[in-house]
Amino acid sequence: MMKLAVLFALMIFPLTYAQAQFDSILEKGFSDDQCNRPETAIQNARKIISSSGATSTQKMRAYQLMSGSYAVMGKNRLSINSSFKAKEIADRLNDPYISAVSLCWVAECYRRLDLNHESLENYKNALVLLDQIPATDKSLHTKAIVFYEIGNTQYNENQYRKAAGNYKKSLMILKNLKKDVKRATAETQDYLLLGGCYLFMKKYDSAEICFKKTNDIAVTYKNTFIMPYLMESYAKLYDKQGNYRKAVDYAEKGVKLMDFQDTKLKRSLHELLAKCYGELGDVQNARKNYSTYIKLNDDYTTEKNNAVSLAFKQAKTGLKKEIAKQKNDKMLLGYVLIFIIMTSAIVIFLYRQKARKNRLLYTQAVDRLVHQSLENTIPARETSAPAVLLSEEKEQEILQKLEEFEKSERITHKKLTIASLAASLGTNVTYLSNIISRHKAANFNHYINKLKITYIVNKLYTEPNYRNYKITYLAEECGLPYSSFTSVFKTITGMSPSAFIKQINEDKDLIVKYLYILFFILAMK
Incomplete structure (x- = not known):
């Protein structure tokens, strides 16, 4: 190990x-x-x-x-x-x-x-x-540089007030950072270009103050690189003020201090020298510097055009990559959409299968209720139930009382029994059981359960708020125990209460069917 x-x-x-x-x-x-x-x-x-x-x-x-x-x-x-x-x-x-x-x-x-x-x-x-x-010295320094560079971009477009504002933003950020070479370098750049903005805004005193601050920081931190650019700025300042001799001195000093290649800066310095020598009447030096300027300008233009061409080529390459990425993203999105569509289609198919099944059960339930109602309007056929000694007059009297009972709220009583019903109708259990069996084609329990379920179905049709009630409330309302309500409802209608309610809500012909059913319910005997 x-x-x-x-x-x-x-x-x-x-x-x-x-x-x-x-x-x-x-x-x-x-x-x-x-x-x-x-x-x-x-x-x-x-x-x-x-x-x-x-x-x-x-x-x-x-x-x-x-x-x-x-x-x-x-x-x-x-x-x-x-x-x-x-x-x-x-x-x-x-x-x-x-x-x-x-x-x-x-x-x-x-x-x-x-x-x-x-x-x-x-x-x-x-x-x-x-x-x-998060704000750190490193990220804040970078932010200061970004404001400086935005200022440079605006400076190039002669937007000197906007540029000055961004140089000041950069300096404000730098003031909160620790003093070191990195900060000093950034400050010299900001002050130098801020001075350049003041120069073009004809605030010569402010420009000179900025150039002095640039010089002081550069000397303190031995920043020799900034010096040729500072000399160029001083030369421009004195040129603007008409002090051509000083402008020449600073421009010449800038050329001498350049120990690196910057065609743009060198071109600018020789352009200044050509102009200022011309203003001083020194034709020979003016021509010499102008010739150098022309050559440097040609070199700079050629180099710049090549670089611009490359820049656009790189930008185009980047655009192609972005388009390719978008194309790949679109393909992936396409596959995802296809998967979603296929999955949705399967889910919809299964849902419709279930919906069709529920719809069939619902239709059968409605038909069954109507059929049962029709049966009650037709004189019942003799059944195999044994006959009892009961006069026809008495039998018709009990049937009439049963009809009144079916239309009353008494059908929802929880403690309704065949004995209590027989007593309320003025007959006995044997006679009542025999009449229900022969005329209603059902035993007492099925007869009463059918009445209770028909009652609650009627409520669900006529009063939409009932469809929002819990099953426990519906069971209580029709007088059936909650434990048996669902099974009794399913026995009578062929489907559960929740499925039946859902189908009612989806039924576009609800009113027509309800009127059809109501007609037979009212006609029940």
Whole structure:
């Protein structure tokens, strides 16, 4: 057992150590190598991607590191390609935070290509995901970056007031986070672009204050990467103010500080130099910088067009995947619907079979009641019951009294017996039993039970509220014990009380049938 544990540890330790090394390389890559040594960052990222020991998250972050490094080098096509590969991995991980970060990388690529609408959509989707997770330093920092990038998108569309609002939102979030290099880097970016908004809004004093804050934070945290961009901003400020000599000085300084490749920034600096030298009357330097600007602009346009083409291709690929996914979902939904339809058909078939059976029983019960009522309107045939010495006059008198009894509420009395009925009719048990047997074609118990059930059926037809009563109440109402009510009801009608009530509710010809039955019930003798 101990040997197995040691062997397992020897297998796991190198893998764990390698993953820790990858995390360290990635952290250094994002914080330092990406800006200062982008080629080194790309090489390290490729090693992580090709390693079988790297996790999916590490490979995703490696693609993001490559994307950022290519962007620093001005290789937008390779940058956006890496971002989409990172997004493919993120989509498989199914983690809201990771998905949000991945959307931000793609959105940033779109923004650099001036595809502002696409960029904004991705940033907004990222915010939705970030709002779904608990607030931590990491998620809040990412949220601040998203507001910064939304501001950049609006900045590109000359919506400077809206952009300034989002930079301020970003700064408000960052103020609540601990002070470190990560926060400082984000703050320099916010202040720099906020100053740019003020510059275009012609609030030059506010712009200069923001640029100074950018410089102070950058110097404190030794952020050399931001300096060429800051020099460009100062050059634009002095150009706007008409101080062309200062504008040239800052633009020249920006070119010298650039130890990385950013065609867009370099193009902007040489455009400023060409303009300001022209304003100063230095034609030679103006032409020289203008020629450089033209070449850089051509390179930038070519690179941008290629990258835009790739962006749309990737978006199309993503759309195709989404369509394929929807198609698969629809197929699955189709199979589920077919299963539901088949199951429903079987259930409906079985239900209808049962309903038809109940319907048949119901019809037979109604017919039986009508038939029994008809029999009572026709003079009874002689039965095999032994004759008793009773005058015809006396027999007719008892039959008339029986008819009155059948129409009265006395049929519902619980303690009704043949003896009590005979006494109330002024005859004896023997005479009454013989008359019921010959004229009603039944013994006393069946005769009384039929009257009670006919009474409650009549109530169910004429008074719909009776159909909502419990069976115990119906038994009580007609004077039968609850223990025997259901069996007696089924004997008389052929179906249970609940099934009979259900069939009444479903019967469209209820009124017609009731009138038909009522006619014979009233005619019973």
